[in-house]
Amino acid sequence: SYELTQPPSVSVSPGQTASITCSGDKLGNKNACWYQQKPGQSPVLVIYQDNRRPSGIPERFSGSNSGNTATLTISGTQAVDEADYYCQAWDTSLYVFGTGTKVTVL
Amino acid sequence: EVQLVESGGGLIQPGGSLRLSCAASGFTVSNNYMSWVRQAPGKGLEWVSLIYSGGSTYYADSVKGRFTISRDNSKNTLFLQMNSLRAEDTAVYYCARGTDIVPTDYWGQGTLVTVTS
Numbered sequence: 001s002y003e004l005t006q007p008p009s010v011s012v013s014p015g016q017t018a019s020i021t022c023s024g025d026k027l028g029n030k031n032a033c034w035y036q037q038k039p040g041q042s043p044v045l046v047i048y049q050d051n052r053r054p055s056g057i058p059e060r061f062s063g064s065n066s067g068n069t070a071t072l073t074i075s076g077t078q079a080v081d082e083a084d085y086y087c088q089a090w091d092t093s094l095y096v097f098g099t100g101t102k103v104t105v106l
Numbered sequence: 107e108v109q110l111v112e113s114g115g116g117l118i119q120p121g122g123s124l125r126l127s128c129a130a131s132g133f134t135v136s137n138n139y140m141s142w143v144r145q146a147p148g149k150g151l152e153w154v155s156l157i158y159s160g161g162s163t164y165y166a167d168s169v170k171g172r173f174t175i176s177r178d179n180s181k182n183t184l185f186l187q188m189n190s191l192r193a194e195d196t197a198v199y200y201c202a203r204g205t206d207i208v209p210t211d212y213w214g215q216g217t218l219v220t221v222t223s
Contacts, residue, residue, distance in 0.1 A: 001167060033209060035151070042200060042213040043151065049207055086151050090209040093164045095141065095153040 004087055004098035011104045018074040020101045022087030025068060030089040032070040034063055038083045046085075047072060079105050108132040108212045110201050115217030122191050122221075128184040128201030128214055136179045139204035142186045144197035145216075154199070155186065169195075191221045 004024040012018040022032065032050050035043035045054050047063035050070065060075045070089075074081055082105045087098035114126040126142070142154040155175040156164045163175050174187040184201050198218050202210035 031207075031209075035210075037151075042215055043210075044213075045208065045211050048211070054208075054211065084150075088151075088153075088209060095143075095156060095209050097143075097151040097153060100150040 002089070002094060002096050004089055004096055006085075006087060006098040006101045008099070009102045009104065011106055012074070012077045013106055014079060015076055018077050018081070018103055020072045020074075020085050020087075020103065022070040022072070022089075022098045023068055024070075024089055024096075024098075027068050027070055027089055028066045030091055032063070032065040033088045033090070034061075034070075034072045035086045035088065036081075036083045037086065043086065074103070077103075077105055081105060108203065110203065110212060110214035112199065112201050112214045112217040115199065115219045117220045117222065118191055119223055120192055120221055123187070123189045124191065124219060126186040126188065126199055126201075126217060126219070128186075130182050130184065130203070133203065134179075135177050135182050135184055139206075139209070140175075140177065140184045141202045141204060141210055142173075142175060142184075143200045143202055143210065143213075144195075144219075145200070146194075146197040149197075152197070156204075157184070188219070191219075193221050195219060196221045 034047040037043040050065035051063040109131045111129045141156045172190045198216040200216045201214045203212045
């Protein structure tokens, strides 16, 4: 079965850049998305099609996907960005979520 | 406005059955990809099942043969029939809408299923 691996946690200072990686076999050949989930809330889509932002998502969120790694980058991180982040890869018959990364804004 | 409202969760004994519902508004269920995703307490997201607009269905290996996804177009509602439930099926179950470029763009608030004796 297909697996996506993320670091369990990432710490970042306010105003700095946070990068979250997502690793999977030939992930660059699939579509990648990223979701933000805050405690007690449903996930929210922040990146789709590797690097596109839904309306309403701040420009500080960006994404890339190449080779075996997709990356979510949060530039100028704010306290409100503290949350769990999940990557997702999908194709015709398979949706897979990453293991999740807790982003802490110190 | 797109809205998804899940219902049907609750406490159930191992081996039992439960049917979850997801009432949609603001769009047509049958014209979109619809998924169920679950999250065990304190754990990550796990994709469970998918139904395409054409009716094709797919399941995670962990639920294949036990769960069935379906929809009622007249009620604009998605369902998940869960049979032979196990303790490891305990989770919040979310329904989510998708399109051909986004697997899950809108999510419901979730419904909790607890499998325990």
